[in-house]
Amino acid sequence: MIKDETTPPGYCLLQNLRVDEPSSCTCIFHRTHEDFCADGKGRMLIKNSYNKNDREGYVVNGPAHTYPGSDLFSAIDEVTAFQCKSWPEEAQLWLSQEGIGGWPTEEMRRYCETTGCFVVPVGSKHGSNQQLEWRISTSTAERYLVFSLNITQIRCYILMKMILKTLISPQCEDAISSYMCKTVLFHCIHTSHLNQWQEHNLLACLKCCLVSLQDCVKQINCPHFIIPENNLMAGKISYPVQQQLLAVLEPIIQCEVWALMDIPIDDLGMRLQEKMTMLPMYPPGFYYHSAVNVSSEVSGHLMYTFFYLLRLGSYSKIIRLVRKEMNPFLLFNTISILGKIYSAVESDTPQKSVCRLLAPQFCSSLGSVMASTNIDTGSSISHIALAWFSAGLNSDVSSSRLKLASALYCAGEMERTEYVLSNVEEKYDLDVVAPVCGCSGNYTMALKPGFLSKCDTGNEELIKDIVAFCVVFMRCEINCVPQELQYEMFRATQEDLLERDEDDGWIDCAVVDSLPYLYFLQYKTYRHLQRGADQQRALLHLATTIDTDRNLRHRETALNLLGQCLEQENRYDAALCCYIKSRNIRTRNNAANIHICKLLSTISLRRRVPP
Template identity: 80%
Template sequence: MSQAPGHSESLSLKLSEVLSDIGVDEKTVLKRRRMLLLKESTYKIKKILTGVNHSTYYFGSQVEGSTTPGLKSDLDILLSRDDMNVIQDWSMWQPGVKNLLMVNDETTSPGYCLLQLLKADEPSPCTCNYHRTHEDLLADGRGRTLMKNIVKPKNGSVVNGPATTYPGKNNSSAFDKVVACQCKSWPKEAQLWLSQQGIGGWPTDEVRRYCETTGCFVVPVGSKQGRNKQLEWRISTSRAERCLMFSLNITQIRCYILMKMILKTFISPQCEAAISSFMCKTVLFHCIHTTHLNQWQEHNLLACLKYCLLSLQDCVRQLNCPHFIIPENNLMAGRISYPVQQQLLAILKSIIQCEIWALIDIPIDDLGMRLQQKMNRLPVYPCGCYYHSSADMSSKALGFFIYDFFYSVRLTYSIIIRLARTCRMVPFLLLNSISILVKIYSSSECDTPQKSVCKLLTRQVCSSLGSVMASTDIDASSSISHMALAWFSAGLNSDVSSSRLKLASALYCAGETEKTEYVLGIVEEKFDLDVVTPVCACCDSLKTIKPRFVSKCKTGNEELIKDIAAFCVVFMRCEINSVPKELRYEMFRSTQEDLLERNEKDNWMDCAVVDSLPYLYFLQYKTYKHLQRGADQQRALLNLATTIDTDKNLNHRETALNLLGQCLEQENRYDAALCCYTKSRNIRTRNNAANYHICKLLSTF
């Protein structure tokens, strides 16, 4: 690949600017990666805390940062079954688990294998008749018991090869979920790759050494040309490939994104499924491997893109796109007929000859229009729509990534609480959870994302432990012990508000109204209404995302949780003495009939759960009433009513209405209180304390 001449250099720099404008810059790419790796870490910690038998990994464009809003890339999720021990040689056999031996013979395609079931009590082939009672097993002509590669669709999903595809919802991307089995050793077919370094020293020795430790997965899909399509499993080196993508510079990432835009604009509409984005990635890897790294620079972007397209053209001409790590696996085998091949060659030839002019026809993220503006071939619109619209979309997407991570952290915390409240010794279980999190954090195997997640989770559990202890203290002596206050203190920065509100709630119940007012004042000061967004694990919906929340997301990563996220406030029944009487009703919201109407997502209903902002105003109302500050009391009441009416992101509006109704009762405004309870009941007919409040209020009439 030669260096670009002067004119091409200028156009390359303009093209690089355009891609930066739509969010393909180093900062955005790194932020995308970090947020998804952090979310992946929540699953690792959840697995340790709950003992689930699978591991979760994120792969593909979203976690690589190799996408834009206009590409609308799916999120690729791989669930690795931990109840399977996939081995390549007998020394890896383990007693008491389901052992599967990777088998290659004359019937298997390159890059694929069969999975042979082994005995659980000794390292030898399974010769029993399991296959007669297990639909996922089959005995072949050689007497081997082999695992079938069956993929069953789930509700609301579509099977797409080895993946189950789920549509996106609530502003999240669609996602492909693959259930696979992991082999801890590097595939034998890829041994040679470990010793091959490219012309420019890529991949580096360090990267290749790391890749070797990632092992491989076996994915339930057979080769298109295989003899045993029902029995073949594809050998996947997804973790190594993700590492390779993380080692690329921004020009290489941009080149890959441009290839995907060309694929989506010019190739897929005419030759659907003939060429995949994974083929484009593979071609990119080969191109980087065979060139000097100093050629992959911003001013040379067009020359790099042309080199990649020429390489892709070569692959189509030969009908051979060798897998980068397992080159015997031809990714194009059986996918492209002769007429489609000729059509592809014609399309690629036209694009290569047109060079920059083909890019002008790309509508994705307004790439073509933006590029023409950079080349001074279009007037710059005063509104700057082409310069900013996609960049704003990219920022908004990052905002959702960060929100989604906050949601995942809260969901993991809610699992800890669910386990705790079913235990007789709640403080012991919470202490044990903290101990486990500290142990994970201190482990030599714990990476930076896991350490961050451990810190965020520990703060929330500390706050709950403080509240449980405070409840016991208040019941015994109407005061809060130094130990409980110490646990509260350890959890104060879990988010903007929830932990401080739990402390304020306990202080109020202990009669410490001046201290309560002080804590509530801090919460109100920190709670920027234009920025702070509610995050609740009881519901998975975010109706609107605030523009200033998005802007704040540009300034940091997970540490922003203490400045821009407001978790709902959760009280278990064992915290009842730390809760004002008005909120205690929520712990007993369900009749026996109501319990029959619940599903597994309603496990939070045995707790008192309220959104942070309404609870702040409710506690202020109660505190100012005790302090006999009537004007402040009425201001808090007005703020509570206004928040319920205007905040679209409240997840427990019915609970807030129940609190408002009881405040109005205390104001002797019974008709208004009844109206609140009725509105609450309209939101949730069953499992709602409003039913009790309505009956109680009518009886007083």
């Protein structure tokens, strides 16, 4: 195997050597000269037409010669390949790259190295010596990686192949291959946490893969998983085909459930429709039959109701009072009163539990108010404010930590912000954590089996591990709020104010669900740190969460944040779609009305500017 400056990444030239000694051949006797070509240095190179199959009925498909089969014979795929026992040089870097979720593991990568590689007879589409180039294939290593996948990852790959065969290939034949789909799946697993690849999260995982495939098409670059310099799409997708692919992929990504219903393979569409009809509102695992599981379900719903009422009946009402009176000192007074009640009660009663669980939430809000004052005066966040933040960190799994991260971000401390956000992402178990919002009542929650099983103990201290409150910012905390979220504090027009109920006091605050806010802050932080790949990963997670998490209580706010991120990516059409979706959820008291006007103005101004 040899390479020179003209050989593309992932390809090589093959030089024929003598049998009796490791030196190059100058004459070929055992094969015709049509299979060999001497280069300018006198080396005898093997053409990739070597051992070409000219039998009737066989179709050339890349390096493979395929016989479609008949009534008497099964379909046959033949690939001529030479084995190389050493690991390719271009793949050496891959051996040291560990994914976010630890896949592939160090042990897996070291085993892959021992499998060597093959060279197969196909040249690159953009190389200068197509007839002499041989593609380096790491198929044995990739086969081993496939065997390491869990059932959700395998199902995701199968669904991608079904979508490719049913919805994409009929309109854009041969533009996307199943090998590209597998490569995209590998990249998605490599850049995400393994706890996301669970059975109940299959649609979110599928969407993640389809969005990644869409990004590859936009850039016309699908990096080989092990040799990333090898672009699998190079020379295969023209501009018209790219636009056609994007037009096909966009509706599939937006409505992947309905797209799956159009798939006739294995009666998938019909079976999915039947399943959705039987279970319209509940996630897999909701229905239980044993007494143990029924007990777990009852305990979980009781525990969730307790957390919900705690947020709705106490914290939210006091925050509204602080907002209405414009007196942040009420927070300190509230903490003092809770401390006195807690000390006065001797035994461990419900009153003590409520005080113990409420106090950290108010500590976090007080720390945010102080930090906002510090930032307003141009100072760094004071030690007193950080101390109050610290006292409130265990209010739940995420909201208080996100308030701290938000304050650090607004103070310009990006490295500390990134550390806090990473800590939140690590603690936020997507299979367990339940969002809790006290802004309004009358909604149902599809609790996850992991949450229900954790609630068997009946210990309310689990709040710091299994509950994610929405993040609430009052106007006195405005300097701890990124500009994109500040719009939510001023979302109401005079006409909107006339239509309000007494329970709508939270609307003057900026309120957002924890998980979307985590990904939004990650996007903004990585943008400042100029970590492009992490930034795009956070944006993808934000979009996927909004589309797939039905437990979000402030989806319209999350859509407004996503729209502003897309504006910063210069994706104005997609941003406008987000704002329109947001406005469809909540017509009044919605900052989307502001964003739509601003965006249309921006688009209009850009069209007026001469090129």
